[in-house]
Amino acid sequence: MLFLTYWELNEAMSVAERQKIAGKLTSSGLFPPKGVNIIRWDSTPDGWGIIVAEAETAADIFDAINLWRVAGAGFFKFTKTSPAEPVQEVIPRVDGLLKALERTG
Numbered sequence: 001m002l003f004l005t006y007w008e009l010n011e012a013m014s015v016a017e018r019q020k021i022a023g024k025l026t027s028s029g030l031f032p033p034k035g036v037n038i039i040r041w042d043s044t045p046d047g048w049g050i051i052v053a054e055a056e057t058a059a060d061i062f063d064a065i066n067l068w069r070v071a072g073a074g075f076f077k078f079t080k081t082s083p084a085e086p087v088q089e090v091i092p093r094v095d096g097l098l099k100a101l102e103r104t105g
Contacts, residue, residue: 002039002054003061004084009047010077021072031067035060052084 009018025031032038036055043049055061061081068075 002084003081005051005065005079005081007049007076008078010074011047013074017072021075025067025071033063033067036064
């Protein structure tokens with residue numbers, strides 16, 4: 001299952017503290033956790049970014065995002081995570097839904 005997370009860093013946390021947390025999680029192999037495959041992990045100069053990941057369960061993604069909070073309270077100012085899929089797969093499925101609805105009158 002594909003998941004998309006939008007995140008914003010908490011600017012009240014120092015860059016040094018964020019770097020320490022990121023280094024600890026990535027160098028130890030804790031992130032990404034077992035069961036989570038990071039497809040993209042992008043950051044912007046404005047302190048926000050996205051993660052596109054594959055996971056078997058929502059619990060796997062829950063753990064992946066919460067790991068950052070556990071390692072450093074207040075690491076994120078905001079996160080938003082949802083199941084996702086490529087638009088080229090959504091369009092034909094929605095067409096099918098519309099056609100099914102039209103058949104019902």
